[in-house]
Amino acid sequence: MTTTRKRGKLPARYAAIVSPLVLSLLMTFIVSFISTLKSLGPQPNLPSVWLTAWGLSWLVAFPTLLLVLPAVRRIVGWLCELPAR
Template identity: 45%
Template sequence: MIPPRYAPIVFGFILSGLMSFLVSGISTIRAVGLGDGLFTLWLGNWSASWMIAFPAVLIVAPLTRKLVSKLVRAP
C-alpha cells in the first residue's frame, strides 16, 4: 500500500485521470462524432489532457482549499 503522506498526490492522480477522461471523451465526440476510430482518438486526447490535468490539480487543489475555507463558515 501507499503511505498516507502521499494521499493528496494519489487523490490528484485519480481525480485528474477520471475528469480528463470524461471531458476529453465529450470533447472528442462533439468534435468528430460517433464513428470508426473514435476510441483510439479519444485515448490519444485523454493522455495529452491527463499530462496537463495532473500537475494542474496538484497546483490548484491547495489554492482551492484555501478559497473554500474562506467562503465556508466554521460550525
C-alpha cells in the same frame, strides 16, 4: 478454509498526490470523451482519437491540479465553515 488477504494501503502522506491523480484521471477521461465525441461524432476511429486526447489532457491536468489544489483548498476554506470536531 478460505484465506483472505488484506490489501495493503498507501500511507496517509501520499493522499496529497493520490487525490489529484485520481481526480485528474477521472475528469479528463470523461471530459475528453465528451469533447472528442462532440467534435468528431460517432466513428470507427473514435477510441484511438479519444485515448490520444485523453492522454494529452491528463498530462496537463495532473500537474495543474498539483499546483492549484492548495489555492483551491484556501478558497474553499474561505467559503465554507469547517465541520465541528
